[in-house]
Amino acid sequence: MIDLSVSLPGLNLKNPIMPASGCFGFGREYSQFYDLSTLGAVIMKAATGEERLGNPTPRVAETSSGMLNAIGLQNPGVRKIMETEIPFLADFNIPIIANVAGSTIDEYEYVATELNKAERLDAIELNISCPNVREGGIQFGIDPSMAATVTETVKKASNVPVYVKLSPNVTSIVDMAKGIEQAGADGLTMINTLTGMRLDLANKKPIIANKTGGLSGPAIKPIAIRMIYEVSQHVSIPIIGMGGIERAEDVLEYLLAGASAVAVGTANFQNPLICPEIIADLPRVLERYGYSSINEVIGGAHE
Amino acid sequence: MIKQEAMEVISSTRIAKDTIEMVLNNSYISNKAVPGQFLHISVVGHTLRRPISIAAVNQAENTVTILFKIIGSGTEALANHQVGSSINVLGPSGNGFSIDELTKEDSVLLIGGGIGVPPLYYLGTVLKEQGVNVQAVLGFQSKEYVFYEEDFIALGDTLVVTNDGSYGHEGYVTDLVDELDEFDSYYSCGPAPMLQAVTKTFPNKKGFISFEERMGCGVGACFACVIETKDEAGYKKICQDGPVFAASEVSL
Structure with missing residues (x-):
């Protein structure tokens, strides 16, 4: 019997697979394809203080082995999410993680404080790495002192564990991770998208209305693996890994690099059943490489 | 309900320049699809699916017809599918045209531009079955892009216009307003500038518009x-709330 369970701060996962923030809405759409209680957990789309309408369209463009997106944190605002989305997800027997975003420290603090009143919430993913909004977002994720400040503030405001989502668009991911751990983060999620651009040959302009977008998909997987490999040797808090996961073998690679669980993003768009399919296939792949539990695999590359 | 289904390619025909008509077999999709809905089609080697409108349905034969224009590597790869091969789709997706209220007393105008013409054909065939009086205006870039003219003539009075005048009338669909019979409502699909011109030309008519946009998941997430x-x-999702909207509800 293969043990797929993993225990992380605030999160008792029956398996290490969860959909990534922004690629799964608030779960409703994918619940028509399968029972969400199959998942290890769910990370909701970003919540900001007030409703945001996001960027002009086009918001997505395909790339080789991936895609660019610049949605712009469109969401109905934290109160609406607590009224309508969290109660929907609470009916499934899985941990709920809220992705918290903002333009100012005050907004992050407000969203985290509001979420304390949620019907159910198991952890926060602190979004300091969205590359697609003009104010806030990634600014907090590329300046180490701002990252530390927003982490401390949200940690103080919230009564659930805080996982900080790291941006790969930095010079030293290890320094950022160490600073954020020192600021009190309970865990890290990595990586967010890499800033990219595609041009339309006919009109010579960027395809995405926001000009730049975040690159996701299999194209970024080697970068995420390298970053998790490095960061996991310098921090003692757990890492949830993400970037281009499409099959159970990818999950194993992330765990070996040092992740304790993973999130699946872009692959949901190609195959809405990708998460349950990976979960069903995980025991076969673990067995093939001689493991009987997820815990045995974590950090295996460093032994 | 949207399902992930495998569809078998029954035929694939180049019916105009860069334009492929493909007939696909699948009983679930053919029995559920209504006019205005689309298929979100997986293309091997590509991260994102391609949203393509349903152009016709034959429930007796369990087939769905799609038309698409080859504009990039994704549609090129889709066009390369051989008869007998399988295509992975999500569908039927989106909400169709609202037509339940229409009766034999009603008269509708279909206004299609280029690759926006196909969903109007499926709509036209269903309206004709309902006994609704149909007329159509179809716009294309030039003569070599024209398709389905005879099929629309079988549904009702049909005018074809090409931008360069190489076939039918010269100009744009909205240039032909004076040649139309009276109608109660219009249904339109085509490029954004055309849709803008159409809504401006008929500000007092009840109208329904189908939009196309680059999509990610195709399910609203x-x-x-x-x-x-x-x-x-403030906004709606084209894939989930649309792709058809009342002309009065959206900002063009």
Whole structure:
């Protein structure tokens, strides 16, 4: 019997697979394809203080082995999410993680404080790495002192564990991770998208209305693996890994690099059943490489 | 309900320049699809699916017809599918045209531009079955892109216009307003500038518009394909709330 369970701060996962923030809405759409209680957990789309309408369209463009997106944190605002989305997800027997975003420290603090009143919430993913909004977002994720400040503030405001989502668009991911751990983060999620651009040959302009977008998909997987490999040797808090996961073998690679669980993003768009399919296939792949539990695999590359 | 289904390619025909008509077999999709809905089609080697409108349905034979224009590597790869091969789709997706209220007393105008013409053909065939009086205006870039003229003539009076005048009338669909018979409502699909011109030309008519946009998930989860609306919500999702909207509810 293969043990797929993993225990992380605030999160008792029956398996290490969860959909990534922004690629799964608030779960409703994918619940028509399968029972969400199959998942290890769910990370909701970003919540900001007030409703945001996001960027002009086009918001997505395909790339080789991936895609660019610049949605712009469109969401109905934290109160609406607590009224309508969290109660929907609470009916499934899985941990709920809220992705918290903002333009100012005050907004992050407000969203985290509001979420304390949620019907159910198991952890926060602190979004300091969205590359697609003009104010806030990634600014907090590329300046180490701002990252530390927003982490401390949200940690103080919230009564659930805080996982900080790291941006790969930095010079030293290890320094950022160490600073954020020192600021009190309970865990890290990595990586967010890499800033990219595609041009339309006919009109010579960027395809995405926001000009730049975040690159996701299999194209970024080697970068995420390298970053998790490095960061996991310098921090003692757990890492949830993400970037281009499409099959159970990818999950194993992330765990070996040092992740304790993973999130699946872009692959949901190609195959809405990708998460349950990976979960069903995980025991076969673990067995093939001689493991009987997820815990045995974590950090295996460093032994 | 949207399902992930395998569809077998029954035929694939180049019916105009860069334009492929493909007949696909699948009983679930052919029995559920209504006019205005689309298929979100997986293309091997490509991250994102391609949203393509349903152009016709034959329930007796369990087939669905799609038409698409080859404009990039994704549609090129889709066009390369051989008869007998299988295509993975999500569908039927989106909400169709609202037509339940229409009766034999009603007269509708179909206004299609280029690759926006196909969903109007499926709509036209269903309206004709309902006994609704149909007329159509179809716009294309030039003569070599024209398709389905005879098929639309079988549904009702049909005018064809090409931008360069190489076939039918010269100009744009909206140039032909004076040649139309009276109608109660219009249904339109085509490029954004055409849709803007159409809504401006018929400000007092009840109209329904089908939109196309670059999509991500195609099921309403990723917020890639939104359109500005005039109501307090501020936006709607084309893949899930559309692709058909009342002309009065969206900002063009």
